[in-house]
Amino acid sequence: MNLSERLKELRTEKKLTQKKIALKLNVAYQVYQRWEKGERQPKKESIENLATVFNVSVGYLLGETNIKSGSEIDEIMEKLKVPRQQKTIQFAKKQLIEQTEEDKIVQLHNSLIPYEIEEEQSLSAGRGEAYTDEVGKEVVYWDKDIKHDRAIVIRENSMEPDYHYGQIALIRYQSCVDINGDIYAVDDVERGLAYIKSVYVEDDYIRLVSLNDDIDFEGNRLFPDILLPRDENTRIIGKVIEAFTPIEKV
Template identity: 30%
Template sequence: MISPTKLKQHRQKNLSQTAIANELGVTRATLSAWETGKTIPNKKHLNKLAQALQVKIDELQDEHPHLTLYKQLNKSNKKKVDDLTHDLLLEQKVIPLFSVQVLDNIALSAGHGNGIWDEYETKEVFTNKEYLYDVATWIEGQSMDPIYQDGEVALIREGGFDYDGAVYAIAWNNQVYIKTVYLENDGYRLVSINNTYPDKFAPAEDNSRIVGKIVGHFMPII
């Protein structure tokens, strides 16, 4: 994971926040958030950062404290650590975890809708199942309870409308919703699973469009 401290140190050796932000095409506030650890840059921005700062990506990453200590051991003690680690893994049932990069400031609204940002960062979370998807983002709200819950990650396969009754991410009036969608003559009918929420109608004249189908969802393990 990127180290805010290392990022700031390398940046201060080279250019100002404003200069780096302009080179990357982001705001100064975005760069400041990276340097304070409030958000992390996505893969594209991380590559551009490394190029702008003329460093390798590894030089911007945090090193785990245990690895730092391990490097200080002599060859004999390193082998003892390796052997102990191997034995401990054999004693426990190891559950493989899969990394998912979630768009961190774009959420699918399972309520009244949520705004879309052109600039976004990602947050790494983990699940114990491997999925095939194009985009991952958060679910906010209770309108799709009990199946799609507030705080879960939604996985989207990008594409257009497929069939009635599927759950889609749909963009409408500069907001994104997660809803069960039905195609009408003049737009889309958006239906909630939680029947305490009324149906919505997204007229075609509003340029509403299907972002993609929801192909998975999960509550992050860590």
């Protein structure tokens, strides 16, 4: 309920005319009439005077609470016996905790940063992920604002425990490897595959190394190193500067 609706409600409850309220406030009748119609917003001092005239809190007058005044709560508590007073206080505390948590969630979701990801593109944390030139867009959300050039979904789990399936990799364009062992997005042009790997540049090859060192029952690594030739078919897309799990926006 907004201010104009509250004014009309309270005036009607007290069975007063607009002219009588205006007289109590020492303002012109037309001025109060505009307040009640919502055509004009009273100043802070006038709102406080209105609250005094109607014997309610400013918060109630503005529609921020449904409790008319602190005295209303006191009157109710005084009428309750001690055991019921204690139950009322416990219930009120529980409500306050729930409200605080809800406010935190709302505040978080209002501050979420949108990230536009490429629906058809993904980076393989495995043996390679096929990609296409037909790129759709989807928006996901996170609570940090990181400057980046591309945002792409990670598939498979060869880069665990640091990077997980379904996370979003944020990439900053970089055409070469400046530090061996850092995490890069790599494009195998010839086979149409893209990877997220720890990258090492060797004499004739670029070695793609998985962080996940799990082995099979024969003792072989589930995700062995991948060697790509150092030629035009191997392209460094960029460095992975961050990865995150999207937060669902409600």
